[in-house]
Amino acid sequence: xxxxxxxxxxxxxxxxxxxxxxxxxxxxxxxxxxxxxxxxxxxxxxxxxxxxxxxxxxxxxxxxxxxxxxxxxxxxxxxxxxxxxxxxxxxxxxxxxxx
Amino acid sequence: xxxxxxxxxxxxxxxxxxxxxxxxxxxxxxxxxxxxxxxxxxxxxxxxxxxxxxxxxxxxxxxxxxxxxxxxxxxxxxxxxxxxxxxxxxxxxxxxxxxxxxxxxxxxxxxxxxxxxxxxxxxxxxxxxxxxxxxxxxxxxxxxxxxxxxxxxxxxxxxxxxxxxxxxxxxxxxxxxxxxxxxxxxxxxxxxxxxxxxxxxxxxxxxxxxxxxxxxxxxxxxxxxxxxxxxxxxxxxxxxxxxxxxxxxxxxxxxxxxxxxxxxxxxxxxxxxxxxxxxxxxxxxxxxxxxxxxxxxxxxxxxxxxxxxxxxxxxxxxxxxxxxxxxxxxxxxxxxxxxxxxxxxxxxxxxxxxxxxxxxxxxxxxxxxxxxxxxxxxxxxxxxxxxxxxxxxxxxxxxxxxxxxxxxx
Amino acid sequence: xxxxxxxxxxxxxxxxxxxxxxxxxxxxxxxxxxxxxxxxxxxxxxxxxxxxxxxxxxxxxxxxxxxxxxxxxxxxxxxxxxxxxxxxxxxxxxxxxxxxxxxxxxxxxxxxxxxxxxxxxxxxxxxxxxxxxxxxxxxxxxxxxxxxxxxxxxxxxxxxxxxxxxxxxxxxxxxxxxxxxxxxxxxxxxxxxxxxxxxxxxxxxxxxx
Ligand code: SF4
Ligand code: SF4
Numbered sequence: 001x002x003x004x005x006x007x008x009x010x011x012x013x014x015x016x017x018x019x020x021x022x023x024x025x026x027x028x029x030x031x032x033x034x035x036x037x038x039x040x041x042x043x044x045x046x047x048x049x050x051x052x053x054x055x056x057x058x059x060x061x062x063x064x065x066x067x068x069x070x071x072x073x074x075x076x077x078x079x080x081x082x083x084x085x086x087x088x089x090x091x092x093x094x095x096x097x098x099x
Numbered sequence: 100x101x102x103x104x105x106x107x108x109x110x111x112x113x114x115x116x117x118x119x120x121x122x123x124x125x126x127x128x129x130x131x132x133x134x135x136x137x138x139x140x141x142x143x144x145x146x147x148x149x150x151x152x153x154x155x156x157x158x159x160x161x162x163x164x165x166x167x168x169x170x171x172x173x174x175x176x177x178x179x180x181x182x183x184x185x186x187x188x189x190x191x192x193x194x195x196x197x198x199x200x201x202x203x204x205x206x207x208x209x210x211x212x213x214x215x216x217x218x219x220x221x222x223x224x225x226x227x228x229x230x231x232x233x234x235x236x237x238x239x240x241x242x243x244x245x246x247x248x249x250x251x252x253x254x255x256x257x258x259x260x261x262x263x264x265x266x267x268x269x270x271x272x273x274x275x276x277x278x279x280x281x282x283x284x285x286x287x288x289x290x291x292x293x294x295x296x297x298x299x300x301x302x303x304x305x306x307x308x309x310x311x312x313x314x315x316x317x318x319x320x321x322x323x324x325x326x327x328x329x330x331x332x333x334x335x336x337x338x339x340x341x342x343x344x345x346x347x348x349x350x351x352x353x354x355x356x357x358x359x360x361x362x363x364x365x366x367x368x369x370x371x372x373x374x375x376x377x378x379x380x381x382x383x384x385x386x387x388x389x390x391x392x393x394x395x396x397x398x399x400x401x402x403x404x405x406x407x408x409x410x411x412x413x414x415x416x417x418x419x420x421x422x423x424x425x426x427x428x429x430x431x432x433x434x435x436x437x438x439x440x441x442x443x444x445x446x447x448x449x450x451x452x453x454x455x456x457x458x459x460x461x462x463x464x465x466x467x468x469x470x471x472x473x474x475x476x477x478x479x480x481x482x483x484x485x486x487x488x489x490x491x492x493x494x495x496x497x498x499x500x501x502x503x504x505x506x507x508x
Numbered sequence: 509x510x511x512x513x514x515x516x517x518x519x520x521x522x523x524x525x526x527x528x529x530x531x532x533x534x535x536x537x538x539x540x541x542x543x544x545x546x547x548x549x550x551x552x553x554x555x556x557x558x559x560x561x562x563x564x565x566x567x568x569x570x571x572x573x574x575x576x577x578x579x580x581x582x583x584x585x586x587x588x589x590x591x592x593x594x595x596x597x598x599x600x601x602x603x604x605x606x607x608x609x610x611x612x613x614x615x616x617x618x619x620x621x622x623x624x625x626x627x628x629x630x631x632x633x634x635x636x637x638x639x640x641x642x643x644x645x646x647x648x649x650x651x652x653x654x655x656x657x658x659x660x661x662x663x664x665x666x667x668x669x670x671x672x673x674x675x676x677x678x679x680x681x682x683x684x685x686x687x688x689x690x691x692x693x694x695x696x697x698x699x700x701x702x703x704x705x706x707x708x709x710x711x712x713x714x715x716x717x
Pocket of ligand 1 (some may be wrong): 078
């Protein structure tokens with residue numbers, strides 16, 4: 001293994017999804033968004049986006065409808081917690097440690 | 100474990116290094132603890148605050164907002180006559196840098212557990228010895244532990260050493276590799292530790308009925324004080340610190356011997372020697388790496404090489420005479436450093452070279468920088484580096500200018 | 509320096525380890541307790557008279573749900589090896605979904621044991637190699653017994669049943685003792701029950717010699 005190829009002389013990277021690896025693998029539950037309740041989807045206009053704002057991994061898009069990138073969503077449940085209309089439910093993944 | 104003298108059973112528990120350090124401090128009956136949590140030292144502070152909270156340890160646990168303050172609190176406590184303890188790692192130790200000088204300059208017998216961790220940049224929380232090596236010139240005694248038993252035993256011995264020679268002692272042990280790895284540790288009985296470690300007799304006492312100044316401005320030349328006594332200048336006081344460190348070797352040895360007599364684990368030798376009797380190739384390492392080196396040496400012996408291991412327990416004061424004696428039969432010395440003095444070489448390597456200078460020992464020296472930022476160092480890699488060094492002897496170069504690195508560049 | 513005195517119990521190890529250094533690697537997810545399992549086995553081995561035992565987590569940050577590993581080393585002599593385990597004699601997988609990751613079975617020695625928390629038969633795991641395989645549905649056992657801590661099924665003790673059954677590296681009484689020494693009183697019984705049940709249901713698939 002030869003690492004000179006990266007060309008850096010200090011520890012550096014560009015901010016981006018996936019800096020910590022595929023964090024989706026850590027998840028024991030995933031957020032399921034009910035678009036019938038979600039405000040931007042319901043009103044078809046940019047609104048609310050609290051989940052986008054609070055997701056610590058920046059994996060929710062500020063789009064209509066909002067979308068979750070499950071490759072990196074680590075299932076923390078913060079989005080479900082902050083959603084003012086309770087549109088998000090956390091659903092258990094099929095791992096051997098989730099109940 | 101059977102205590103030879105008393106015949107009583109001391110308790111063997113499976114402990115990680117941090118807990119071993121905390122129990123060592125508790126058994127030493129420390130009176131003041133001030134520490135600021137940092138990975139991987141944090142569990143030491145947690146354990147000690149638990150001991151105090153549960154009433155198992157009669158001490159003041161003083162919460163502080165930084166490592167600089169932690170050591171400032173310990174320094175003040177020590178001046179006031181209390182036995183004080185702190186622990187830190189990496190950036191925390193760097194932040195203490197100024198107070199390390201103050202503590203040593205005031206000749207305060209503090210004990211500090213340094214859980215060795217790499218230092219930024221870039222960010223890293225894993226092990227190497229750059230943090231404590233960077234503080235080698237602050238006037239502290241530095242002892243490196245190879246396993247968790249040595250951590251516990253060394254903390255207890257450290258107080259006796261420090262309070263005899265009035266020089267603070269840093270007990271260094273590898274982060275994660277020891278701090279977070281559990282292994283069997285014999286825990287001495289409190290009554291035996293009490294027999295071993297007498298009460299702290301401070302040379303400085305803050306007492307309002309007999310007011311004193313400590314660390315007043317002390318200029319270059321000796322001066323006559325208010326009582327008409329000719330007092331040391333700055334330089335004389337600094338000379339005394341150096342003299343105390345130089346002479347501390349005998350105390351460290353004696354304390355190690357007494358410890359052995361009482362607890363059955365002797366620390367009379369300032370070095371750990373493994374198969375050194377007939378070795379002409381010597382592997383030198385410090386901390387837990389000195390254990391891995393034993394495995395590497397065993398591999399090499401199986402291949403027919405006459406290797407031995409010299410483990411450094413004491414880095415400050417550097418045991419020059421002991422090292423010289425131990426290396427007297429060697430023809431090749433391979434030094435593994437988990438630190439580097441940038442632009443030069445590994446700190447252990449420099450010390451060994453200096454110890455050998457002008458002596459009869461004419462060994463070739465090779466230096467490898469390994470394990471920085473937690474890079475795993477396997478016995479196989481060490482053995483390969485030794486073989487590479489042996490092969491390089493044909494070049495006839497006794498001493499390469501700069502170290503080699505075991506890494507991917 | 510060596511730890512003198514034969515061992516804690518004053519007896520010779522009575523179990524199945526016939527190597528000078530026996531290495532176990534544990535794979536789980538943060539919160540499942542792989543590290544605790546590594547420590548319990550180290551403690552049990554020590555109680556059986558092995559003088560050298562170590563238990564270490566994978567170094568660095570640990571995050572709930574993220575793949576983590578841990579290791580246990582067992583020897584008659586104090587353990588000198590401090591580097592990462594490269595060729596384990598046993599790999600224990602606390603979460604079957606981790607099997608698809610690279611590196612879980614890497615280095616597992618020929619004739620060693622792969623022990624997986626899984627409801628399927630060893631043959632149906634889809635893992636190939638020159639090692640023995642054991643499976644047990646520790647998750648189900650824990651669910652039935654209610655071994656659930658803040659939403660996570662804690663399978664670390666249960667899987668020890670499969671570990672003991674397959675490897676015989678440590679005995680049930682020593683594991684019991686280790687657990688009694690480490691866990692609060694109220695937690696002992698349920699954990700021991702989980703181990704016993706998992707022990708019973710473990711399915712073994714031994715490598716044909
Ligand atoms: S807030 Fe947490 S659960 Fe929700 S999308 Fe982001 S990472 Fe996933
Ligand atoms: S917080 Fe809830 S309502 Fe708001 S955008 Fe997200 S899912 Fe929709």
